Amino acid sequence: xxxxxxxxxxxxxxxxxxxxxxxxxxxxxxxxxxxxxxxxxxxxxxxxxxxxxxxxxxxxxxxxxxxxxxxxxxxxxxxxxxxxxxxxxxxxxxxxxxxxxxxxxxxxxxxxxxxxxxxxxxxxxxxxxxxxxxxxxxxxxxxxxxxxxxxxxxxxxxxxxxxxxxxxxxxxxxxxxxxxxxxxxxxxxxxxxxxxxxxxxxxxxxxxxxxxxxxxxxxxxxxxxxxxxxxxxxxxxxxxxxxxxxxxxxxxxxxxxxxxxxxxxxxxxxxxxxxxxxxxxxxxxxxxxxxxxxxxxxxxxxxxxxxxxxxxxxxxxxxxxxxxxxxxxxxxxxxx
Numbered sequence: 001x002x003x004x005x006x007x008x009x010x011x012x013x014x015x016x017x018x019x020x021x022x023x024x025x026x027x028x029x030x031x032x033x034x035x036x037x038x039x040x041x042x043x044x045x046x047x048x049x050x051x052x053x054x055x056x057x058x059x060x061x062x063x064x065x066x067x068x069x070x071x072x073x074x075x076x077x078x079x080x081x082x083x084x085x086x087x088x089x090x091x092x093x094x095x096x097x098x099x100x101x102x103x104x105x106x107x108x109x110x111x112x113x114x115x116x117x118x119x120x121x122x123x124x125x126x127x128x129x130x131x132x133x134x135x136x137x138x139x140x141x142x143x144x145x146x147x148x149x150x151x152x153x154x155x156x157x158x159x160x161x162x163x164x165x166x167x168x169x170x171x172x173x174x175x176x177x178x179x180x181x182x183x184x185x186x187x188x189x190x191x192x193x194x195x196x197x198x199x200x201x202x203x204x205x206x207x208x209x210x211x212x213x214x215x216x217x218x219x220x221x222x223x224x225x226x227x228x229x230x231x232x233x234x235x236x237x238x239x240x241x242x243x244x245x246x247x248x249x250x251x252x253x254x255x256x257x258x259x260x261x262x263x264x265x266x267x268x269x270x271x272x273x274x275x276x277x278x279x280x281x282x283x284x285x286x287x288x289x290x291x292x293x294x295x296x297x298x299x300x301x302x303x304x305x306x307x308x309x310x311x312x313x314x315x316x317x318x319x320x321x322x323x324x325x326x327x328x329x330x331x332x333x334x335x336x
Contacts, residue, residue, distance in 0.1 A: 001025070001170065004071040004097075006064065006086065007104070008035050009281070010048040010143035012077030015103055015171075018146065020055040024170060028060045029067040036060045047280065052147040068093040073101060073167070076119075079282035080106030083115055087122045094123055099133040099163045101156070105191040106284040112291040114188045133163040136184055137171065138191035139242040140250035142257070146176055153177040155243045157187035179242065186234030190244035193229060194251050195259045195285030196292055197221035200309050201252035202263020203319045213323070217305075218252055224303045228292060231299050259285035266312060266319045289313055302336070304329060 001024050005016040008030035016028040030036050030045075038046040039060035043053055061067050068074060068090060074097050078086055083104070087094065094100060100123070102115045116134045120127045125134065139154030146152060156171065156178055158164040164180040172178045181187050197218070204217055225248065226239045238244055251257045258281050265275040276283065293310040296303040308325055311317040 001072045001166075002070060003027070003073050003075060003170075004029065004067040005075045005077060006067065007077035008032075008039070008045060008048070008060065009077060010147075011103060011141070012075075013039075013045045013049050013054070014052065014143045014147045015075065015077060015137075017052065017054050017058055018173065018176065019170060020058040022170060022173065026058055027067040027071070028058060029064045030060055030062055033062060036062050049143055049147045064090060065093060068097070072098050073170075074099075075101045075103055076115075077103045080104060080115055080284060080287070081109045081282060084108060084118050084122065087119060091122060099135060099158075099160075099167070101135040101137060101158075101167055103137045104284075105138060105188075105195065106282075107192055107288055107291050109287055112295065114185065114192075116184055116188060128159045130160075133158065133160045134184075135163055135167055136188050136191075137167075137178075138187050138247065140246045142250060142254055144256055149173075149175045151175050151177075153179065153242055153246075155179050155181050155187055155241065157181035157184040157243070159184060181238065181241075181243070183235045183238045185232070186229060186238030187243040189229040189232055189234045190225065190239050190241075191247055192284065192288050193225045193292060194221075194244070194248040195283075196289045196306055196309060197225070197248060198251040198257050198259035199263040199266070199285045199289065199313075200305055200322075202257075202260040202265075203267045203312075203322065204263070205260070206264040206267025207320070207323070209323060218248065221252070221305055222248060224305055228295060228299075228301055228303055228306075231301055232295065258283050262286070263319075271316075272313050286313060 003019050003026045005028045016026050020026045108118050119134050125131050135158035137156050141154045156167045168178045168180045229239050262283050289309050292306050308322050312319050
């Protein structure tokens, strides 16, 4: 099959190379001329996963129409903030493909909509209708580990099961196992909400609070994910799977995670603004925290960890006091 992969960051580059290894015809679109030249000439991305030697058949271009020309499937691997503006000019080309997959995680900035909802709206597709062949790939998929061919697993979710099966087979390798799901809403929510808790995990690790604290924190984080995620339409079983619990464990413990790195910096007294100036990558957990906190208030749902992180990120509260703030809350049943 012919794939167009839009976005040549760490994950986009890794996925494009994986699909090429699986004998698919892949054209990767990159915004930066240096990336296009580096991939086509040196077989390496100079900015992201630069240690990954790329397959000789992988093509890269900065002409997005060239990438999408005659493609069977389009994959978007760009930050959620830029998804809508990137897709709108390509509507006429995307209407011709057999399916669209989003492999990034996050909410649309400002609205809090899922990325599949953004894609469906731009392409005039009614979500969950027979024409809805918009998929998402999510799970514990740290790009550097997939690039190194370390064993892992993820989930492809689409309301059209045939599309899910096709993409499941396209992505699957002997080191990257793919499961399929129909609960796209839950998969997207799990992949996005876990970014919030990864920031807090970074704070906890940065303060060296220990294993007991980490276990308690992750357990209560999962409780919040399930509580909010099911209120927003996800199925409870999904959040206990790879796209929920699995992704939470990985991102909350990985020093490759940009959200975890932010938490570590906050624990050391670095401000959000200062940290964001040091990275080329979008830290999706920041916007996710803001949106989830607003949802919690609107739906009258108790999400204390999210609310505490929101104060740290947006109200200049010190991360140093946050663990004790959570510990001092009134005692209650574990199911509350």
